[in-house]
Amino acid sequence: MCRVSRGRTEEKSPERLIALSDGIFAIAMTLLVLDIHVPTGLDTDGFRGAVGDWLPKLGAYALSFTILAGFWRDHRRILHMIKRMDALSERLTLAGLGVIALVPFPTAMLSEYASRPLAVAFYALTIAVVDILQLALFLSIREQFHADHPLAGRAGRNVVADLSATVLVFGVTVPIAFVSPVAAMWSWLVLVPVKATIGRRYDVGASR
DSSP states (O other): OHHHHHHHHHHHOSHHHHHHHHHHHHHHHHHGGGGOOOOSSOOHHHHHHHHHHHHHHHHHHHHHHHHHHHHHHHHHHHHHHOSSOOHHHHHHHHHHHHHHHHTHHHHHHHHHOTTSHHHHHHHHHHHHHHHHHHHHHHHHHGGGSOTTSGGGTHHHHHHHHHHHHHHHHHHHHHHHHTTOHHHHHHHGGGHHHHHHHHHHHHHHHHHO
């Protein structure tokens, strides 16, 4: 009986999914850098040309690493909120991790073909889908909170607003990319002041 009860407890615990998530995020972040390499045997002119080729790759790497770091932080926070795993939470988590593992591919496309609408649109769509799944996961576990829990009130609404902002910005830039890839990429910077504002509201709400 003790073994059965212990097995059921482990199945409901999010700890295994947290460990799996950490591993997948670590692998995805590591794969981002594999596309950056220095060819051997370059002369002076060739080396200078290679430096110019590195810049967009380094930019795409920095962008994706920053985004993945934010997703990892939010993902761990959400999973730690779960009191017990149900089938829906598990499926949403695994679906999100599946898209996270895909991120190095659109990153490589963006670094090589930033002027191509499809490459920019695919990257934006991938990030939007990850955040949609994170938002769905948070909403699915929000029902576990009591009415007096902070995340059932203002703090929870701020989390939803934060996740929704990423979905909105990256989602809107998908069609924009087919008009102007450059405008779509610059539009992503809108998230910086938006998230800073949401973060301040969260801090104010938490201190009350």
